[in-house]
Amino acid sequence: MAYSEKVIDHYSEPRNVGSLDKSDLNVGTGLVGAPECGDVMKLQIQVDPETKEIVDAKFKTFGCGSAIASSSLATEWVKGKSIDEAMSIQNTEIVEELSLPPVKIHCSVLAEDAIKAAISDYKSRNEN
């Protein structure tokens, strides 16, 4: 099973690896997956309190090359989007962009879940 060039690219030069301060109210943290499944993604977003735009995003992933690429791509895509726009990112778009084979589609699903989890976390901490 050979990897697509884009997967290899994201794996070798992942975008936005790192962590944001999860105690910051403007940060939303999503942690999805489970070690037993072999896939854990942590995706964080930094939201501008005025424009409600996602101005920064970081990720860390325990998982295969496709999982790493999916989450790296996810951080790239959420940046510069509003929260609602980011919510509508579909895993199928990730599959297409990275040319993921059927057996790796679940990695893209997890990335979509990670985005939603980060947004959900941000929202719940900014209820007021």
Place this chain on the structure above:
Amino acid sequence: MKLPIYLDYNATTPVDPLVVEAMMPFFTESFGNAASRNHAFGWQVEQVVEDARESIGKAIGAGAKEIVFTSGATESDNLAVLGVAEFYQKNGKHIITSPIEHKAVIDPCHALEQRGYEITFLDVDKDGCIDLKQLEESIREDTILVSLMAGNNEIGTLNPLREIGEITRAKGVLFHTDATQGVGKIPIDVDEMKIDLLSMSAHKIYGPKGMGALYVRRKKPRVRLSPIMFGGGHERGMRSGTLNVTGIVGFAKALELSMAEMASEAERLTGLRQRLFDRLSAELDYIFLNGHPTERLPNNLNLSFGYVEGESLMMGVSNLAVSSGSACTSASLEPSYVLRALGVGDDLAHSSIRFGMGRFTTVEEIDYTAEKMIVAVKRLREMSPLYEMVKEGVDLSTVEWASH
């Protein structure tokens, strides 16, 4: 040093040039069918085959008549398990084996379960070792076969063949061992170890693929088998089909070469394995050895690199050919059932890498491997949310994961 470096010798091996040379004449010149009784083309290769039987038998302390040629260890395992089950069913339908056997033993056992046989899977401890007492206690009046491998292909753990043979012989139960990873690497003697059936494969010892054998004891006790391949009654009725003469010649030559250097290779490979382990553990924390630390195949090193997933690790060392127990590397998305049986924990199963060293592995390759692995593991740990949590002092076993 040629890249990529091959470190998957437990998966398969290149055919040794001397083996290729020995096989060549039988492709084009001495191409006869060994069963052609009526002309020189047949007689010639028949003799060659008998010589091969003799030398292969000798390598494990068996006689020529006790060697049945097959298409490989998978077929040998099937023949042993299904052949004994079918032939001896009037004596009973209970078989004992272990959960970390190769699928070529486990799957026929599962098939037998569908036909009304009962299979006992012994417990294995965290190193993959069986409990001899449990084995003894599991043997019943209706037990017809015990199948336990010589050395495990994934984690390298060796089974105590001699002790197992003592128990089975005393109880009058047949003992089959899948010695695919052991033959030519560790000393095996079917009489000393009271082994009744033994599977072996050529492509694990620098011989050709598609070639193997099953040792079937002829004396005390005489083992009988129902064949699984019908059509001509070759191999004393146990395995029909035209003999793969080129494969047989190659197998015999490969085994001869392995036996000649078995002791020195065992020492050299154990040294390389230790060197790799020492270098990695000097630089990396949270590394775990899978399998028994000393009672293991000389050439096998199976390590889990905590908090880093196996497939992504292999991607990071693309100039190395190794294998992993990670689910991501299997077509079924299941992690290694062997590591699971050890109770290693699925997350560590996903983080495992198997290094298999071999005849052509050099110190230089080992050092290069260690270097590349260290860099890749460190890089992936930078990217690992699990490593981050562990370093922050989080106990991962207390976390509630939101899996999809």
